[in-house]
Amino acid sequence: MKCNKALVLLSPDFGTAWNSRKLIVSKKTQASMFTDELRLSALVLSYSPKSEQAWSHRRWVIKNMAKNRTTLQEILREESDLVEKIAERSKMNYRAWNHRCWLVSYMDREQGDTGTEQSKMWAGLHVADHSCFHYRMLLIIRILEDCCRKQEEGSCDSCVEVYLIWQEELDWNEEFIKRYLGREALWLYCRFLSLLWIRHFTSDVNDVSSSQKSQSSIQVNVSVFLDKELLLVNSCSEGSDDEFEDFEEQAICSASYMLWLTKQIPETKKLELREKIENERLDAMLKLVSLRGPPFGAI
Known part of the structure; x- marks a missing residue:
């Protein structure tokens, strides 16, 4: 093991050396070896x-430690701290954030809420890091799953809880979109939030078991949401004579988002949305994006 340690220190990507360590450690029963x-x-x-x-x-080590421990809270906290420190030194480190995304499956609701709050501050300082926003996506999905489970158990406050979480996240993301122009990571995260919003709050529109009152409430929420997103797109599509290209990139990203949004909303709302698109500049940007393709792929 000492010789092997020297080998992996000199050649960190030597897979055979790491596999040899796994083989030896798996035959031992001491918890200290995993540490x-x-x-x-x-x-x-x-x-x-x-x-x-x-x-x-x-x-691999954490998986084996999880088998013999009733809780992994301390390990998860240390792992999150490690990833954040490494990500701070090594920019755009997909592998580090991928490791943190993997940890989400072991988190409980409290840890998910803590991770969401902590990553919000980090994401605000690194708005171009796609990996961090992908991590936030998984945390939000985990929260949604927990709320849906509560709803199945008869909790009437779960839907309201989801609404408040999404509203706060949408407002937070919109603030950064306006502050940092043309950052595609923010616009992709906006697509994610909008898609889950539409799927969650429009899934019951045609549910025959829902009352007419609840159906109307859901449809009103969709309309309000679309009006809010249209205001955002219109404000971002207003270009400037500034010499920098950020304004143009922001306009293209906003038009691409609107084009994407028109394909995601329910059929009953598409005509209503098209009628509201009266901004000539936005209309021109939509045509440009349609011809040359969006600046980034859809999610």
Whole structure:
């Protein structure tokens, strides 16, 4: 194991060496060996933060530790802190954030809420990092699943809880879209939030078991949501004579988002939305995006 340690320190992506360590550790019963493996992989990641083999080995260790522990709260907290420190030093580190995304499956509701709040501050300082927003997507989905489970158990406040969470997240994302022009990570996250909003709050529109009153309430929410998004798009499509290209990129991103949104909303709302699009500049940008394709792929 000592010779192997020297080998992985010199060659962090040597998969055979890491696999040999797994084989030896799996035959032992000492919990301290798993702790030592976490320390070793942390040491390797301190100077080779994008080593896929080191991250993979770390996940293998945590899986085995999870079998013998009733709770992983402390490990999850330490892992989140480690990822955040490494991501701060190593920009756009997909592997680090992918590891943190993997941890979401082990989190309870309280840890999910904590992770959402902590990553909000980090995302606000790194608005171009797609991986961080992908992590937030998984946390939001986890919260939604928890609320849906409560709803099945008869909790009448779960739908209201989801509404408040989504409204806060939409407002937060809109604030950063207006502050940081042309950042596609923010616009992609906006698509994610809008898609889940539409699917969740329009899924009961045609439900025969729903009362007429609840159906009307849901449809009004959709209309209000579309009006709000149209105001955002119109404000972002207003260009400037500034020499920088950020304004033009912002306009293209907003038009692309609107074009995407028209394909996601219910059929009953599409005509209503098209009638509201009266901004000539936005209409021109929509045609431009349709001809040359969006600046980034749809999600």
